[in-house]
Amino acid sequence: MAEKKQIKTEKTDSKRVPTGIAGFDELCGGGLLRNRTYLVSGPAGAGKTIFGLQYIYNGITKYGENGIIIATEERPEQIRENVKMFGWDFEALEEEGKLAIVDACSTKIGIPSHEKYVDVRPFDMRSMMDQIIAIQDEIDAKRAVVDGTTSIGFYLQDPAKIRVELLKLSTTLEILGLTSIMTCEIVDENMPSRFGVETFVTEGTILMYYKRTDSVRVRSIEIFKMRGSDHSKNIHPYEITTNGIVVHPHEEVYTA
Ligand SMILES: Nc1ncnc2c1ncn2[C@@H]1O[C@H](COP(=O)(O)OP(=O)(O)O)[C@@H](O)[C@H]1O
Ligand SMILES: [Mg+2]
Structure with a gap:
């Protein structure tokens, strides 16, 4: 378990988008499929945000x-601060025009934002999409993370509406040539998503478990669904280290 796996840097075909997360890409044939949107689901504290940010950083x-990065649940300044402990300098990447963080959190909770990119009409998917289109024009991104979808769902409430709005968002991302991750916080570990519809609008679902067994919590990850790709059907342990997430692809966890 303690042994760190080397990050795979081998060339992958152009259809694959490697996450660069140690041990993960070999579970799914080298990475995510280009121009598709994936859901990363799990309970609070599982590491969904870190997974998404590591994907972008790599x-x-x-x-x-x-x-x-579309940040709906944490303010950009918190994100910049949190990732410093992994040695990731987001500010420098932003200054170089390689990274854009959209503050979709401040307006929602009614506080002012001094960010360059602010979603001023929170929960208005049109405004969020316009924002992403403008940024895409500016920085020509290839990857996006929407962290997360849960607050959007709570606002819309109706599962049919949530489904349509998230479908609009994922389709926009795909049309813009972005390979994306949306995070989803679950409370019922038997459900792969919070509102029961998020998995329908995404091409794949990655489940992150954070289960208590006796006196310790065990982290494990499963590729629950990945359209158009062969993938591991097992549940693999992962750790959150000072370098971020490290998956152990040759070990398995039984969660029953
Ligand atoms: N440097 C670190 N070393 C070990 N664990 C860490 C480190 N940083 C964060 N964590 C773990 O990551 C968890 C938070 O991950 P996060 O991605 O924010 O979860 P989620 O978005 O699923 O709620 C924390 O609860 C903590 O256990
Ligand atoms: Mg989070």
Whole structure:
């Protein structure tokens, strides 16, 4: 478990978008499929935000693919601060025009924002999409993360509406040539999403478990669904280290 796996840097075909997350890409044939949207689901504290941010950070620093972060649940300044402990300097990437963080959190909770990119009409999917289109024009990103979808769902309430709005968002991302991750916080571990519809608008679902067994919590990850791709059907342990998430692809966890 303690042994760290080397990050795979091998060339993948152009249809694959490697996450660069140690141990993860080999679970799914080298990475995510290009121009598709994936859901990363799990309970609070599982590591969904870190997964999404690491995907974006690796994209820029290892694969030369710029990224967009849509932050609905944490303010950008918190994100910049939190990732410093992994040694990731988001501010520098923003200054270089490789990373854009959209503050979709402040207006929602009624506080002012001094960010360059602010979603001023929170929960208005049209405004969020316009914002993403404008940013895409500016930085030509290849990857995006929407962290997360849960607050959007709570606002819309009606599952049919949530489904349509998230479908609009994922389709917009795909049309813009972005390979994206949306995070989803679940409370019922038997459900792969919060509102029961998020998995329908995404091409794949990655489940992150954070289960208590006796006196310890065990982290594990499963590729629950990935259209158009072969993938591991097992549940694999992962750790959150000072370098971010490290998956152990050759070990399995039984959660029953
Ligand atoms: N440097 C670190 N070393 C080990 N664990 C960490 C570190 N930083 C964060 N974590 C773990 O990551 C968790 C938060 O991950 P996060 O991605 O914010 O979760 P989620 O978005 O699923 O709620 C924390 O609860 C903590 O256990
Ligand atoms: Mg989170």
